[in-house]
Each structure stands twice: as C-alpha cells, then as structure tokens.
Amino acid sequence: MNWNDYHSYIEITPPQDFTLQECLVFLGRSEHENLHQIRDGYLYKLIKIKDELVLLKIGEAANLIRVEFPASAPTLEARRKAATYLWEWFDLSQELEPFYEMASSNMILHKIVDEYRGLRLIGIPDLFEALTWAILGQQINLAFAYTLKKRFVEEYGESLTFEGSTYWLFPEYKAIANCSIGDLKMLQFSTRKAEYIIGIAQLMTSGKIRKEDLLHLKDYQQIKQSLTAIRGVGAWTADYVMMKCLHFTSAFPIADVGLHNALKIQLGLERKPTLEEIEVLAKNWEGWQAYATFYLWRSLYG
DNA sequence: ATCCAGGAGTCCG
DNA sequence: CGGACTCATGGA
Numbered sequence: 001m002n003w004n005d006y007h008s009y010i011e012i013t014p015p016q017d018f019t020l021q022e023c024l025v026f027l028g029r030s031e032h033e034n035l036h037q038i039r040d041g042y043l044y045k046l047i048k049i050k051d052e053l054v055l056l057k058i059g060e061a062a063n064l065i066r067v068e069f070p071a072s073a074p075t076l077e078a079r080r081k082a083a084t085y086l087w088e089w090f091d092l093s094q095e096l097e098p099f100y101e102m103a104s105s106n107m108i109l110h111k112i113v114d115e116y117r118g119l120r121l122i123g124i125p126d127l128f129e130a131l132t133w134a135i136l137g138q139q140i141n142l143a144f145a146y147t148l149k150k151r152f153v154e155e156y157g158e159s160l161t162f163e164g165s166t167y168w169l170f171p172e173y174k175a176i177a178n179c180s181i182g183d184l185k186m187l188q189f190s191t192r193k194a195e196y197i198i199g200i201a202q203l204m205t206s207g208k209i210r211k212e213d214l215l216h217l218k219d220y221q222q223i224k225q226s227l228t229a230i231r232g233v234g235a236w237t238a239d240y241v242m243m244k245c246l247h248f249t250s251a252f253p254i255a256d257v258g259l260h261n262a263l264k265i266q267l268g269l270e271r272k273p274t275l276e277e278i279e280v281l282a283k284n285w286e287g288w289q290a291y292a293t294f295y296l297w298r299s300l301y302g
Numbered sequence: 303a304t305c306c307a308g309g310a311g312t313c314c315g
Numbered sequence: 316c317g318g319a320c321t322c323a324t325g326g327a
Contacts, residue, residue: 134308134309135309135310137307137308137309138307138308138309138310139306139307139308139309139310139322139323140306140307140308140309140323140324140325140326141306141307141308141324141325141326141327142307142308143307143325143326144307144324144325144326145307145308147325188324188325190322190323190324191322191323192309192310192311192322192323193323196310231310231311232309232310232311233310234309234310234311235309235310236308236309236310237309237310240308253308255308255309256308257306257307257308257309258308259308260308261308297308
C-alpha cells in the first residue's frame with residue numbers, strides 16, 4: 001500500500017489500471033444509496049475508527065487519490081485506517097493486466113473493458129454488510145432492495161451530520177443480534193429475510209463467523225462451503241460475498257439475474273442465456289470471473 | 303393485471 | 316442428486 005501522510009489529509013498512489021472516475025460512476029448508480037454520497041466530483045464516506053465516526057472526502061489530485069477529513073482533524077490512526085479502507089474498498093491490491101489481457105481477446109468482454117478501463121471491483125469490506133446486502137437483494141427487484149437497506153440503515157445505523165448533510169454507517173451485527181423478527185418485519189422485511197439476517201448477526205456476535213477466519217481458509221471451496229452452511233446463504237450469496245468482501249477474483253455468481261441481463265444485451269439475444277450457455281461463454285474467464293461479472297454489471301448502468 | 307426480481311429452503315422421489 | 320413447490324412484495 002503506497003500512501004503519503006500530510007497530517008490533515010493523505011494521498012494514495014493507486015496502482016496501474018485505476019480510474020477514480022470510473023469507480024465513481026459505479027458508486028453513483030443508485031439514487032437510493034445512503035452509505036456514500038457523491039457531490040461535485042467528490043466521494044463522501046463515513047467510516048468508524050475505534051468508536052469514532054470519521055468522514056472521508058475522496059477526490060483526485062494529479063493522478064493521486066486525495067482523502068480529506070472535513071468533519072474533524074484526523075489522528076494518525078484515522079489516517080492509516082482511511083488509507084487501508086480505501087485500498088480494500090477499491091480493490092487496489094489487484095493487478096489487472098492479466099484480466100485485461102484475457103478480456104481483450106474475449107468476444108463478450110473486449111468492448112466493455114475498453115470502455116470502462118480502470119474500473120475496480122468496488123467491494124463491501126464489512127462482512128455483515130456484504131451478507132446482509134446480498135440477502136436483501138435475493139429474489140426482489142433492486143429498487144426495493146435499496147428501499148429496505150435504507151430503512152434498515154436509518155433505523156439501526158449510526159450517523160454523522162456535517163454541514164447540513166447526514167452520513168450513515170451500516171448497522172453493526174451486535175445491534176441486530178438482539179432484534180426480533182417483528183422488528184425487521186416492520187421495515188417490510190419478509191419473515192425469511194428477517195430470520196436470515198438476525199441469524200447471521202447472532203452467529204457473528206458469538207464469533208462463529210469471522211471474516212479473518214474465512215480468509216485464513218484460503219481455499220475457494222472451503223470458504224464457499226463455510227458460507228453456504230449459513231442459513232440464508234446459497235451459492236449465489238456465497239459467490240457474491242467472496243467477490244465483494246473476500247476479494248476472490250474467481251468468485252462467480254453464475255445464477256445472477258443482472259449477469260444474465262447484461263449477457264443478453266451484449267450478445268443481442270432475444271432471451272436470457274441458460275446456465276449451460278453461460279458456462280460455455282465464461283470458459284476463458286477462468287480466474288477472473290468476478291471481474292468479468294462486475295464489468296458486465298457496470299454495462300447495465302449506461 | 304401479470305410477470306419478474308442481483309434466491310434459498312424444503313420436500314419428494 | 317434433480318425437480319417442483321413455497322415464501323413474499325414492490326416495480327414495470
């Protein structure tokens with residue numbers, strides 16, 4: 001991780017193949033998003049560092065990522081954690097050349113990697129958030145999923161108001177472990193979604209699911225099995241979480257409806273492709289299925 | 303009104 | 316193991 005500390009702000013030197021603007025386009029895809037804001041070309045994000053809410057203002061300065069701390073003077077630890085957070089959020093450890101190399105000769109991918117070059121797989125570093133967001137999105141349209149998330153965040157998350165704008169933090173699992181099914185049903189969660197999410201909050205509170213433990217397993221299949229053993233987590237959710245939270249570039253949520261729609265459009269099909277057809281199409285994506293999927297999702301947002 | 307949505311669990315043979 | 320059924324409700 002390459003960053004410079006100027007005490008009141010920091011600058012991160014991104015790796016090759018990084019374009020902040022492309023990442024901001026993806027982050028700005030939904031009007032309903034309340035876990036970050038984009039204004040005047042700057043990205044605002046609230047994070048928590050040792051019980052303290054820290055607002056980040058992220059922008060570009062001469063090909064560097066500059067992070068300012070508009071709401072309060074940052075401690076050294078806050079500056080370090082901010083750099084670490086951004087490095088993970090934007091997946092800056094990844095070397096994308098092999099992906100672009102593969103994609104350049106791929107019938108489906110070559111056009112979109114050219115168009116969105118520099119886009120990184122925007123992650124969800126917090127495991128509880130990744131799991132919860134995936135479960136919220138199961139089998140309902142995305143607009144409604146965002147509505148549910150907004151209610152959930154604004155009911156159980158912490159917030160900071162600065163210069164007239166309110167910034168939200170995703171709820172912590174400890175705060176949700178004590179919820180009843182009825183509490184979440186009041187937000188229009190289905191019984192199933194409420195059960196799954198409270199169950200996961202309880203598993204995490206008791207230490208039975210931890211991101212570090214999953215990452216230590218290393219092996220793709222072991223981690224996927226550990227995840228799908230959780231009630232409410234099927235193959236799609238496990239791959240989604242491995243892709244967005246655990247940084248597995250080979251994770252592949254092959255049953256994803258958004259992926260199907262993107263492939264249908266890219267290929268000019270009358271219908272969505274079948275799973276068997278997708279397996280054939282993705283034959284050469286080996287090792288980069290997550291990035292291929294992510295770029296295809298991006299293609300759905302104009 | 304009708305169909306679909308960034309699925310998962312359960313049951314049945 | 317593979318397929319059908321159930322959940323559950325907003326959006327287009």
